[in-house]
Structures are given as structure tokens and as C-alpha cells.
Amino acid sequence: MAESTILIKDAKLVFTGETKSVLIKDEIIAEIDDVISEENVDKVIDAKGMILSPGFVNTHTHLSMSLFRGLADDYDLDSWLNDYIWPIEANLNENYCYIGALLAAVELIKSGTTTFSDMYFYMEDVARAIDEAGIRGVLSYGMIDFADAEKRENEFRENISLYENCNGMSDGKIKVFFGPHSPYTASKELLERVRQEANKYNTGIHIHVGETQKEVDDLVESTGMRPFEYLESLGLLGPDVVAAHAVWLSDNEIDIIKKYDVKISHNPCSNMKLASGISPVAKLLENGICVSLGTDGASSNNNLDLLEEMKFASLLQKVDTLNPLVLPACEVLKMATINGAKALGLEDEIGSIEVGKKADLILLDTNSVNMTPDSSDLCSNVVYSANGSNVDTTICNGKILMENKKLTTLDEEEIYKKARIAIKELKEMN
Numbered sequence: 001m002a003e004s005t006i007l008i009k010d011a012k013l014v015f016t017g018e019t020k021s022v023l024i025k026d027e028i029i030a031e032i033d034d035v036i037s038e039e040n041v042d043k044v045i046d047a048k049g050m051i052l053s054p055g056f057v058n059t060h061t062h063l064s065m066s067l068f069r070g071l072a073d074d075y076d077l078d079s080w081l082n083d084y085i086w087p088i089e090a091n092l093n094e095n096y097c098y099i100g101a102l103l104a105a106v107e108l109i110k111s112g113t114t115t116f117s118d119m120y121f122y123m124e125d126v127a128r129a130i131d132e133a134g135i136r137g138v139l140s141y142g143m144i145d146f147a148d149a150e151k152r153e154n155e156f157r158e159n160i161s162l163y164e165n166c167n168g169m170s171d172g173k174i175k176v177f178f179g180p181h182s183p184y185t186a187s188k189e190l191l192e193r194v195r196q197e198a199n200k201y202n203t204g205i206h207i208h209v210g211e212t213q214k215e216v217d218d219l220v221e222s223t224g225m226r227p228f229e230y231l232e233s234l235g236l237l238g239p240d241v242v243a244a245h246a247v248w249l250s251d252n253e254i255d256i257i258k259k260y261d262v263k264i265s266h267n268p269c270s271n272m273k274l275a276s277g278i279s280p281v282a283k284l285l286e287n288g289i290c291v292s293l294g295t296d297g298a299s300s301n302n303n304l305d306l307l308e309e310m311k312f313a314s315l316l317q318k319v320d321t322l323n324p325l326v327l328p329a330c331e332v333l334k335m336a337t338i339n340g341a342k343a344l345g346l347e348d349e350i351g352s353i354e355v356g357k358k359a360d361l362i363l364l365d366t367n368s369v370n371m372t373p374d375s376s377d378l379c380s381n382v383v384y385s386a387n388g389s390n391v392d393t394t395i396c397n398g399k400i401l402m403e404n405k406k407l408t409t410l411d412e413e414e415i416y417k418k419a420r421i422a423i424k425e426l427k428e429m430n
């Protein structure tokens, strides 16, 4: 196959403010320089005045839940899951999950996210959607056994066959993790075996932990341990674990997270909307813990826009600690990029603009009202002022997925049409 080259000309690098050109050869960032020759370049993107950022990494999603946007607003987690979400999820199928994932992919690309980590059902159909979309993703099957041994066998079959069929697919852009849902839905036996299987397959674990006070209280009552203490006692924890939420944490649990180098996916919008609580993120960061950002699903958020998530993450910590210095823009942007890459074990491949890394890059326009004037710190523009609609160009693995705000791989109108039909049918079944 002939080499394909893209030259991004004269963009402003978000972390340094310098104006540079970036040459992409196939899927790799090949050169970053003041001036790069256009000779033999297949495609030149004139990025004058635009901000170049690493593509965002969303470390906790449920893509297909985009179908449930606005379906069950204003409940707490317990009632949201039990009374609304799990009943409608019982009617999901391959086609609905595929369409939901396509809908989510449109939103991810348009808001500058090039990598996500998803836990859900019918994941091979999610993989198919993601492969068409061209983004990078870590997929896990949401394993729930409620202590039923037969169900447990099924959950392992599902996650293992997902691994066998999809890990490494889409030119290596798709990876597969194990996805035990949480300490309150997955039994001790399931959680113990997940560690063994993750070691055997040399892959990671994606789990919800410590999301609500009720979760902590119930677990303390049944086991005498708080969620991270319990997971430690089962031998589940390690640097390959991404724990979503981690809202209710004791000091001992923070020590445990640090000791095992567990990665945290902070989901401020979902935590606020479900009234779950405030994760002590400033304290986690002070302790050197790797905190990344996630949106959760579009039914508890209600969008997948990491630009919005970054701003909420920063503001929520400032108001919680009454300290405006915590989570400055630059640190939050790192949470949404390099920390996300680290959380998913992809820091050698993505998460920063460096020669040799995969070309997962986005351009934000600055010629719009909320981006005028430029601050001296471009991270400030991106984190505090921008929103998804400022993303002009999205490139993943050296492939342009959106240019001049127009998608290249997906037909958004067609997807909206199918999504509207899908949710209408699902509601009628319920």
C-alpha cells in the first residue's frame, strides 16, 4: 500500500502555544517542525490560527446508552438503574446496540474524542460500529452475575469470546478488557476469576467502584469492608484496573489505590446528575494517582462531550475545596489526554503530540465567539471556553474522521434517523 501523508500546517500546539507544522505518515506522527515541505505530501491542512491538541481519551463510557439520552432524568443511581435502565436494557439486541454505538461515535468524533473505554452488552456489534467510525476503543462486556453460577459462566463466555474475536481488530485500534460491572452486581467468585483471566489474557479490567454512599454502606454491612478494601482482599487490584467513579473514598482506600497504582476514571457530570457525590480528585492528584476523565453513558450525563467534562471537573474541585488553584486548565487537559492513555495502557501510542506516536489529533477553531480572544494559555481556551462545536478536525490513527466540521466516515443524518426508530421501538416494548 502506498504511504499516505498529511501535513498539518502552522497549528498552535495547545500545551506550549508554539506554532508548528506536523507531518503524519500513515498512522504515525513523523515530524514536528517550524516549517515542513509540502513536496510529496498527499494532503495539506491549513491550520493557521487553529489549536492542535491530542485527541481526547474518554475512559468510561456506555456508548449504546446514547439511545437512552433523556429517558430517565433526575433519579439517583439506584432508582435510575433498577426502575428505568435495567428494564429497558432487557430488550436490547445486536441492532440496537450497533445503532446506539454509531450515534455515540458521531458525538465522540464531533467533540474531539479519538479514544474511549466502553463497558456494555452486544459488544461485537459495538466493535463493528467503531470499526466503521474509525476511532480507537477499549471494549469490555459488562459482567453481572448477582451470585448466580450459571449466569457467571455466561458472562465469562461473553467477555472471552469478545476478546478472542475483537482484540487487535480495526488495525489494532480495538482492544478488549474484562468488565466486571461493580462490587454490588458481581460476586466474589466472579471478581476473583476476572483477575485470573485478565492475567491469562494479559489485559486490563474496567469496573465501577465506590460510586454512591449506598454502595459503600451495603458492602460494609455485608463484608465489613469498603469497596477498594474488598477488591484488594480479592486480589483484583493492580495497575491494569480502571475504576470508574471512585466518589466515596476513605483515606485507607486512597492509600490502596496508590499502592496498587489503580487508575481512576473521574465522571463529574454523571456524579452530579445522579447526585452521587464529589470524588476527592484534588486529593487523588496530590497523591500522585493517575486520574483520567470519563463521561459515563449519555443517559446519566447527558452527552459525551469531554470538553464539557473537563470544565466541570475543574470547577467542581474548585468549589468543593474552596481553592481556585486546584485543577488548573493544563492539568485537566492532561487528565483528558495523557492520563487517559496511561489508564488504558496506551501511553506509548497515544495521549500526546510526539514524533513516533499514533496520529490521534484534533484541531479546534479559534475564529468563533467563545474562542476570541486567545488567552496567553491555550489550555484555558480549550478547558474553560471551548465546547464540542469548536472542534474542526478529528484525526485518528492518521485518518481524517472529520474535516471542516464534516464527518468523513459516518452519515450522521442516517444514524439519527435509525436511532430515533430504535428508541421508539424499545419504548413500545417496555
Ligand SMILES: C[C@H]1O[C@@H](n2cnc3c(N)ncnc32)[C@H](O)[C@@H]1O
Pocket: 062, 077, 081, 085, 086, 089, 119, 120, 121, 142, 181, 208, 211, 270, 296, 297, 300
Ligand atoms: C454495563 C451496565 O452498567 C450500567 N451503568 C451505566 N451507567 C452506570 C453507572 N453510572 N453506574 C453503574 N452502572 C451503570 C449500564 O446501564 C449497564 O447495565
Ligand SMILES: [Zn+2]
Pocket: 060, 061, 062, 208, 244, 296, 297
Ligand atoms: Zn458507568
